[in-house]
Amino acid sequence: MKIKVDQHNCIGAGNCAQLAPKVFSQREEDGVVILLDETPGDSEAEDVAKAVKICPAQAISVSEG
Numbered sequence: 553m554k555i556k557v558d559q560h561n562c563i564g565a566g567n568c569a570q571l572a573p574k575v576f577s578q579r580e581e582d583g584v585v586i587l588l589d590e591t592p593g594d595s596e597a598e599d600v601a602k603a604v605k606i607c608p609a610q611a612i613s614v615s616e617g
């Protein structure tokens with residue numbers, strides 16, 4: 553699993569960081585997403601999938617590999 557985030561689209565809602573705090577964080581000054589782990593293990597897959605779904609800006613994408 554390989555994750556990409558689009559910091560330009562991110563509106564800093566923070567849902568991703570709440571759902572998968574090992575994978576996503578937020579910039580302190582404006583809440584924009586920070587990707588902590590670009591290739592997390594399978595244990596994070598479910599939380600990452602939820603984060604993708606719940607992101608209001610569609611700023612998270614996941615690909616295989």
Ligand code: SF4
Pocket residue numbers: 557561562563564565566567568569576578583584585606607608609610611612
């Ligand atoms: S859920 Fe989406 S909009 Fe909210 S901080 Fe994460 S990437 Fe940004």
